[in-house]
Amino acid sequence: MVICIIAAVALGILSIFSAKYRKWAKEAFHCVFRMTTLRKCDTEFDRKLKTVIVSRLMVKHSKMAGFVHRQFGILSWIFAILFIFSLGYTGLTVYNLAVYGTCDPVGGNCVLTQIAGTGTSPQECVQADVLISTAYFDNSAPVLYFYQDGCPWCIKEATVLGTLAKEGYKVKPMHLNSKPEWWNEYNISLTPTFIGPDGTRMTGYHEADLVKVFLDKYK
Amino acid sequence: MSKMDVEKIRQDFPILQKSNLIYFDNACVTLKPRQVIEALNRYYNDFPSCAGRSSHRLGRMVDEEVDKAREVAARFFNAKAKEMIFTRNTTEAINLLAHTLPLKAGDRVLTTDKEHNSNLVPWLIAASTRGVKHETVMSNPDGTFNLDNFRAKMDKSTKLVSMVYTSNLDGVTNPAREIIKIAHDHGAHVLLDAAQTAPHRPIDVRALDVDFLACSGHKMLGPSGTGILYGKAALLENLPHYIAGGGTVIDSTYESFKPEKVPERFEAGLQDYAGIIGLGAALQYLSKLGLQNVEKHESDLNRTMTEGISNIKGLSIIGSADSSLRGGIVSFNLNGIDSHEVAMLLDRNANIAIRSGAHCVHSWFNAHGMKGSARASLYIYNTREECNIFLEQLKKIAALVK
Numbered sequence: 249m250v251i252c253i254i255a256a257v258a259l260g261i262l263s264i265f266s267a268k269y270r271k272w273a274k275e276a277f278h279c280v281f282r283m284t285t286l287r288k289c290d291t292e293f294d295r296k297l298k299t300v301i302v303s304r305l306m307v308k309h310s311k312m313a314g315f316v317h318r319q320f321g322i323l324s325w326i327f328a329i330l331f332i333f334s335l336g337y338t339g340l341t342v343y344n345l346a347v348y349g350t351c352d353p354v355g356g357n358c359v360l361t362q363i364a365g366t367g368t369s370p371q372e373c374v375q376a377d378v379l380i381s382t383a384y385f386d387n388s389a390p391v392l393y394f395y396q397d398g399c400p401w402c403i404k405e406a407t408v409l410g411t412l413a414k415e416g417y418k419v420k421p422m423h424l425n426s427k428p429e430w431w432n433e434y435n436i437s438l439t440p441t442f443i444g445p446d447g448t449r450m451t452g453y454h455e456a457d458l459v460k461v462f463l464d465k466y467k
Numbered sequence: 468m469s470k471m472d473v474e475k476i477r478q479d480f481p482i483l484q485k486s487n488l489i490y491f492d493n494a495c496v497t498l499k500p501r502q503v504i505e506a507l508n509r510y511y512n513d514f515p516s517c518a519g520r521s522s523h524r525l526g527r528m529v530d531e532e533v534d535k536a537r538e539v540a541a542r543f544f545n546a547k548a549k550e551m552i553f554t555r556n557t558t559e560a561i562n563l564l565a566h567t568l569p570l571k572a573g574d575r576v577l578t579t580d581k582e583h584n585s586n587l588v589p590w591l592i593a594a595s596t597r598g599v600k601h602e603t604v605m606s607n608p609d610g611t612f613n614l615d616n617f618r619a620k621m622d623k624s625t626k627l628v629s630m631v632y633t634s635n636l637d638g639v640t641n642p643a644r645e646i647i648k649i650a651h652d653h654g655a656h657v658l659l660d661a662a663q664t665a666p667h668r669p670i671d672v673r674a675l676d677v678d679f680l681a682c683s684g685h686k687m688l689g690p691s692g693t694g695i696l697y698g699k700a701a702l703l704e705n706l707p708h709y710i711a712g713g714g715t716v717i718d719s720t721y722e723s724f725k726p727e728k729v730p731e732r733f734e735a736g737l738q739d740y741a742g743i744i745g746l747g748a749a750l751q752y753l754s755k756l757g758l759q760n761v762e763k764h765e766s767d768l769n770r771t772m773t774e775g776i777s778n779i780k781g782l783s784i785i786g787s788a789d790s791s792l793r794g795g796i797v798s799f800n801l802n803g804i805d806s807h808e809v810a811m812l813l814d815r816n817a818n819i820a821i822r823s824g825a826h827c828v829h830s831w832f833n834a835h836g837m838k839g840s841a842r843a844s845l846y847i848y849n850t851r852e853e854c855n856i857f858l859e860q861l862k863k864i865a866a867l868v869k
Contacts, residue, residue, distance in 0.1 A: 292807060299808050303815035306863060317804075317867040 251297050251324040252279035252289060254331045350400055384409040386418035390466040393419035394434065394441040401453040405440045408456045417463045471760045477848045489819040489853045494635050494663055494796055494844035496685045503688055506748035510741035518740055519714055519731065529740050536747025543750045544680070544697055545671040552696040552730040553743050557662040558585035560681035560696035561629070563733060564658055565589035567706040572598025574626040579612070579641070580605045580834065581634045584827045586660045590629065610634065610786035612641040618649060625655045633663040636828045637786025638796025640664060647677055656702070662686055667765060667794055669758040672697055684742065689749035693742040703729040710735040756847060765795030765845045768854055772797045772843065775858035779865050785840050795845035803868035806841040817860045
């Protein structure tokens, strides 16, 4: 019965594009509704799905078909849990893309931004590091600035810091790629991150006015 | 094997020529030969008009064709033409009688424990609305009819015995001749639900002395939406209208009407002339083959099926182990697999069409604590090779639960 959850989502999406899936999607949603109200699915939809899957396997691999037929309940649960987990992860990815411009703000390994061409090339990173290291950093500055290679929001923040540097604002460079132990030591979860001498944090990309307010506190 | 040339028969069925379909759902609906399809087309192409009303040439042609179909049907059952009422199906035929027979409160109607809903629900309704007493005659454990139980149920208050002739559940044919004799001895009339008998074995209503008999066209090569109700003329003439309207009265005033004679009295409104003509063609087709040959062919195939099935572990047949008692029906269950799954797997893997579920005999399955069964039902165009493919597929499905 739990397989209906997967079917409801998949068929729900397909039915947006094709009417032929709408009846199935309706049946799947009906089953999910019955399940959430602790009643048995009365349309046999789960059984139909099982039969479709088993019949395809029977043609190619009869032993596998038998296994799936016997363990369909357990397999359904496994797939449903994986499905819900991957759905949650996809949601997080979309959120990161929208908020930080990368699906992996911590590691910087976002395939989507690389495919879309919005990611940062190694050359750009090197360039950015040069820009950052020469223009805005001061090892005696009170505010720690954590950044890493391949992080597009760090590059964007560099432009902001460049503007502020002309007004005398400086930050202490904390290059995470050089010292990965800082991730744990300073409990960094994403970049860029600013940490003041009193431990106050400002995480993620911020425009110049907000960065200025933060740095002004420790001038 | 039987005298029928199955390969030649198969050539008459367009769907069998253009696909590798193995059709084992004949107890539900049979396939249609081109002779029937052509008869339907002939009506729509050549004389798409009214019967019994219009005096023009097309109208007369419809009259002639419908009369011809009625004559064919009468010969098919050894009855008179006026005793053959065209209905939409067996269900309508039984409902016609349930609504028009002069049953009053306290009168008893007997049915068996294996009735299709069509021959159960009308009597349950009659019981709840008119006070008719409905009782059930239980079968033997192997599904065969229990004459002792039947005799024990008969008394003077029993006015009608409405029984399935051949069960669509397990294929068992009830001993109609004995049942009718016992019923008549007690002054009761007998209605036989012959939906699963008429397509498969010869029926002589005169020899049986049955009072009423109902069957469906779509189960005997005919078009969907066609059926026949046979009734002894003397009994039919005393029945009132079921559905009244056009074609059912000779004359009417603002205050009264004069009913038509039978069978027209029971054929209200414009009829499915194409269907009736198609049904006539179907009955001609079957008559030409010979119902004895049809019966033998199905029995031979069922033997093959039953022998094969008995070698499959976990598979149990509903009804008698003796295939000769089950006509062309093999109703079975496979341990660990729902009947709907069996039907779907056969369909998807080998293009085999069978029926699954309760087959409209929910009452029997409920009484036996079962959800349903898979049912393969055979007919004139089925072959031994098809049975073997079916058995091979069943073995594969059975292996899923090993």
